[in-house]
Amino acid sequence: MIDVPVLVVGGGPAGMSLALLLDRLGIPSLLAERRPATTNHPKARGCHDRTMEQFRVWGIEDRVRRAGLPATSDVACWCESLNGPLVAYTQPAPSTNTPAPRSIVPQDAVEEALDHALSTRPGAQVRRSTELLTFAQDAAGVTARLRSRDTGEEFEVRAQYLIGCDGANSQVRTTLGVEMEGPEVLSLMANHYYRADLSHLPHVRSAIGFLVRPTDLERPDVNVLATGPDGNRWLAVQKLADGEVPFSEEHLVQLVREQWEMPDLEVERINVLNWTMSAQVARHFRQGRVFLAGDAAHRFPTAGGNGLNSGVQDVHNLAWKLAMVLSGHGTEELLDTYESERRPVARSNTDFAVRNQQRIDKMDVAFRQREEHPEAWRKLLAEQDKQLHTEG
Numbered sequence: 437m438i439d440v441p442v443l444v445v446g447g448g449p450a451g452m453s454l455a456l457l458l459d460r461l462g463i464p465s466l467l468a469e470r471r472p473a474t475t476n477h478p479k480a481r482g483c484h485d486r487t488m489e490q491f492r493v494w495g496i497e498d499r500v501r502r503a504g505l506p507a508t509s510d511v512a513c514w515c516e517s518l519n520g521p522l523v524a525y526t527q528p529a530p531s532t533n534t535p536a537p538r539s540i541v542p543q544d545a546v547e548e549a550l551d552h553a554l555s556t557r558p559g560a561q562v563r564r565s566t567e568l569l570t571f572a573q574d575a576a577g578v579t580a581r582l583r584s585r586d587t588g589e590e591f592e593v594r595a596q597y598l599i600g601c602d603g604a605n606s607q608v609r610t611t612l613g614v615e616m617e618g619p620e621v622l623s624l625m626a627n628h629y630y631r632a633d634l635s636h637l638p639h640v641r642s643a644i645g646f647l648v649r650p651t652d653l654e655r656p657d658v659n660v661l662a663t664g665p666d667g668n669r670w671l672a673v674q675k676l677a678d679g680e681v682p683f684s685e686e687h688l689v690q691l692v693r694e695q696w697e698m699p700d701l702e703v704e705r706i707n708v709l710n711w712t713m714s715a716q717v718a719r720h721f722r723q724g725r726v727f728l729a730g731d732a733a734h735r736f737p738t739a740g741g742n743g744l745n746s747g748v749q750d751v752h753n754l755a756w757k758l759a760m761v762l763s764g765h766g767t768e769e770l771l772d773t774y775e776s777e778r779r780p781v782a783r784s785n786t787d788f789a790v791r792n793q794q795r796i797d798k799m800d801v802a803f804r805q806r807e808e809h810p811e812a813w814r815k816l817l818a819e820q821d822k823q824l825h826t827e828g
């Protein structure tokens with residue numbers, strides 16, 4: 437039996453940020469993460485101003501920024517082929533209200549930076565390859581059963597609070613019986629993370645992502661996102677039609693060569709990730725001594741990049757309140773303000789992301805009709821500012 441004030445389940449960006457914050461506030465915690473290491477897939481690709489401000493305070497801003505794209509990169513470029521002319525592109529607004537502006541940085545690098553910071557904090561015990569099996573709460577605390585995936589050994593943890601940072605399919609949320617509001621499946625997606633050295637192409641080094649919409653409708657629409665500043669790692673995002681399976685590696689290699697119009701390009705698929713685009717918020721963020729944060733509490737469409745960022749802001753809101761209550765300076769009512777403050781933000785971020793996603797879907801149609809209806813296309817392009825010029 438391990439006794440600890442706070443048990444954090446899940447070591448993604450939300451869980452690691454929480455453990456780090458608690459340690460900074462002098463509260464020991466145990467973080468249990470099912471996977472053996474931080475993510476090997478780039479997933480989220482942007483830390484907004486507010487997240488970077490916090491990373492500055494935690495001493496990881498520079499490390500995160502070094503792994504990101506140049507601040508002046510164009511955001512999204514529409515084209516028919518990656519080697520052809522860019523038909524339209526949108527540029528980020530400069531962040532003028534903060535000394536720590538946003539960074540377009542892949543999630544794997546953010547997780548590495550958080551993990552590195554945690555390794556220097558003695559109060560935060562991180563147990564990887566360790567999964568939550570069950571938990572139950574009573575008036576004084578929570579008892580959880582965990583298992584090491586390396587040895588099969590099971591053990592119990594007694595904590596005053598348990599925080600479920602265990603992602604979109606949260607077991608903590610399911611065990612609590614907390615329902616999600618909103619549509620679970622907007623679309624099914626497959627992300628293909630690949631290596632191909634394109635660093636010699638000037639336009640490649642100055643853009644975050646390309647929306648490739650070929651004239652030949654037989655060829656798929658695939659978004660291609662730069663991963664890191666070197667122009668050699670990419671993410672191809674495939675929207676799956678009903679019953680469609682992700683491209684095989686062979687198909688991907690052929691598609692990438694076609695998209696870049698380079699028949700001899702060396703392409704290596706690093707990994708592939710299937711995911712579901714949802715627009716859901718948990719009905720409750722707290723039940724007794726158990727809290728939900730990050731994707732466990734809300735799942736947004738990715739347009740607008742609020743997933744990782746909202747998770748960091750959730751735990752930033754929660755950590756100091758837990759510290760106040762655990763040190764006897766605050767009452768239980770303070771902890772109720774976590775839900776009353778963060779749930780409305782999650783709902784508004786969901787609406788924002790859904791609107792962004794709907795606009796992008798309309799743009800796919802307008803792009804192909806841009807010669808017949810240039811005004812409609814230009815109007816939607818200008819409206820993209822609503823997504824891209826937000827400071828998050």
Ligand SMILES: Cc1cc2nc3c(=O)[nH]c(=O)nc-3n(C[C@H](O)[C@H](O)[C@H](O)COP(=O)(O)OP(=O)(O)OC[C@H]3O[C@@H](n4cnc5c(N)ncnc54)[C@H](O)[C@@H]3O)c2cc1C
Nearest residue numbers: 446448449450470480481567568602603730731741743744
């Ligand atoms: C393709 C893609 C693109 C995205 N793009 C963006 C973007 O541009 N901007 C943005 O902000 N967000 C983006 N997101 C969303 C972002 O990745 C998530 O919002 C973010 O990872 C959520 O962080 P989290 O810590 O809440 O959850 P996660 O990162 O999902 O971490 C949860 C962790 O809990 C662990 N876990 C689960 N169950 C257990 C258990 N029983 N015991 C122990 N551990 C457990 C998991 O292994 C996992 O490591 C994207 C996501 C995807 C899939």
